Amino acid sequence: MDDETLNQRRQQPKTAANDEKSESWAQLAWTHLECVRNSSSPPLIQCITNLVSMDLVANVLLSAGASPAMIHSIEEIPEFTPKVHALYINVGTLTLAWLPAMKKAAAVANESKRPWVLDPVAAGASAFRLKACLELLTLGPTVVRGNGSEILVLFNGSANANFKGADSMHESTDAIEAAKSLARTYGCIVAVSGAVDIVTDGERVVGAKNGVPMLQKITATGCAVTALIAAFVAVTPSQPFEATAAALSVFGIAGELGMCSAGGPGSLRMHLIDALHSLDRTAVLQRANIANVS
Numbered sequence: 001m002d003d004e005t006l007n008q009r010r011q012q013p014k015t016a017a018n019d020e021k022s023e024s025w026a027q028l029a030w031t032h033l034e035c036v037r038n039s040s041s042p043p044l045i046q047c048i049t050n051l052v053s054m055d056l057v058a059n060v061l062l063s064a065g066a067s068p069a070m071i072h073s074i075e076e077i078p079e080f081t082p083k084v085h086a087l088y089i090n091v092g093t094l095t096l097a098w099l100p101a102m103k104k105a106a107a108v109a110n111e112s113k114r115p116w117v118l119d120p121v122a123a124g125a126s127a128f129r130l131k132a133c134l135e136l137l138t139l140g141p142t143v144v145r146g147n148g149s150e151i152l153v154l155f156n157g158s159a160n161a162n163f164k165g166a167d168s169m170h171e172s173t174d175a176i177e178a179a180k181s182l183a184r185t186y187g188c189i190v191a192v193s194g195a196v197d198i199v200t201d202g203e204r205v206v207g208a209k210n211g212v213p214m215l216q217k218i219t220a221t222g223c224a225v226t227a228l229i230a231a232f233v234a235v236t237p238s239q240p241f242e243a244t245a246a247a248l249s250v251f252g253i254a255g256e257l258g259m260c261s262a263g264g265p266g267s268l269r270m271h272l273i274d275a276l277h278s279l280d281r282t283a284v285l286q287r288a289n290i291a292n293v294s
């Protein structure tokens, strides 16, 4: 997708590709994937992501039809970030050296009117990490996606002595009110992953019930689905709520299909990528399970 197309999408929220109000959620999920795949040039996603996740994030973006660029040097950001279709920031292996580049990239994305997505990995692991996540939140991400524990810590605003690390100690549904409050406070979409993936803009709440529990046994699947959200938001930047729910559902469907051939987490990782690459309309329309949460 070239810049002209991107700007037209921003100015005209109701395009043929995303006239989603009249479409079912399942159709919407498919439309987003199709839009990523069929863009005139693949949506370019700058990823400042953790060292564990880089390979899976890049491969998930490629298999969905997007183009990943793991460019995180602060020297390159003023020149490179304005050219991307979306920015992805993930604090999983945060150090003091990386934080200025993350903030700079967020600021340049804002100036360039590019959507950006934040993954607050293990936000409650330390006071340093939580402060960094809250500072990034104040810069105005388009979407924040975390697991239940991460979203609860951002809402409570204090590091938690019991916080274990990157894995969640909570159900996503424990964090619905926290997610709504964060969405209203920071004016962003908040997604909470889990058995049900929750998405809210502070008013509306939907749940996507796709995926398989074994996705939790592959490191960085959460990081990868946040990257997919960035790719979906890149193609429909005026509709981040819909794009986020669609990405979570599509990733979950790829997990379900991958699980049919997998013998464990190692082969699920491979089959997940294959399934995302070959996902077709019939599978998405049959399997997408997105509904309002009251």
Ligand SMILES: Nc1ncnc2c1ncn2[C@@H]1O[C@H](COP(=O)(O)OP(=O)(O)OP(=O)(O)O)[C@@H](O)[C@H]1O
Binding pocket: 121, 146, 147, 148, 166, 167, 168, 193, 194, 195, 196, 197, 210, 211, 212, 213, 214, 215, 216, 218, 219, 220, 221, 222, 223, 224, 225, 248, 251, 252
């Ligand atoms: N119980 C479950 N059943 C089905 N799918 C699940 C379940 N738990 C998580 N998932 C899916 O696994 C993926 C990763 O979600 P998870 O909540 O584990 O992220 P995370 O904790 O941030 O992971 P990481 O930090 O390792 O990247 C999402 O697509 C989510 O929908």
Ligand SMILES: Cc1ncsc1CCO
Binding pocket: 050, 052, 053, 092, 093, 121, 166, 219, 220, 222, 223
């Ligand atoms: C295990 C782990 N530790 C820091 S980042 C990461 C990848 C999953 O978030």
Ligand SMILES: [Mg+2]
Binding pocket: 119, 120, 121, 122, 146, 147, 166, 222, 223
């Ligand atoms: Mg995570």
